[in-house]
Amino acid sequence: MSEMREDPRFPGALIHASSYVDEGAIIGRGTKVWHFCHVLAGTVIGEDCSIGQNVMIGPRVKVGNGCKIQNNVSLYDGVELADDVFCGPSCVFTNVNNPRANVSRKDEFRTTPIGRGASIGANATIVCGHALGEYCFIGAGSVVTKDVPAFALMVGNPARRMGWVSRAGERLGSELVCPRSGERYHQAASGLLQLV
Secondary structure, eight states: OOOEEOOTTSTTOEEETTOEEOTTOEEOTTOEEOTTOEEOTTOEEOSSOEEOTTOEEOSSOEEOTTOEEOTTOEEOTTEEEOTTOEEOTTOEEOSOSSOBTTBOOGGGOOOEEEOTTOEEOTTOEEOTTOOBOTTOEEOTTOEEOSOBOTTEEEETTTTEEEEEBOTTSOBOOTTOBOTTTOOBEEEOTTSOEEEO
């Protein structure tokens, strides 16, 4: 017998019996919340998301539609995921730049917006206050310490742009054509990549 259950507060969503969803949270239709998760008050999770085992979200976090949040991820106050974001296993988000156990800095939380279709690899760290552009790809284990442009492939510590990726997640060659979809891209005078 499955321990995935419907909760009358969230029609069409399934929540594992071992997970907790606080009053004041919103979970969209088609979303699945797996084992040992905690969704805190004020959090809004969109439709058709997959929330993996041992995930903590909130308070007041926004998760768009179609997101996949893999095991052992914590999304803290200030993190905002657009639609179709992938968060790999054990990736890390911060929300304060200079934390101290004995100093309250809740009024210093920084916003970290993650653009539509972005992918964050396993064990990557996103330092708070930096925006990740749409469809960017953060390599596993990378540490993001600055804003990331749309379609950028970022690798290393600190993460540096190593190339461009398409909306399908394929690395783009010099012709800037996606080998999977055939979509064409153009590098603007600003140096940023745009879909043609």
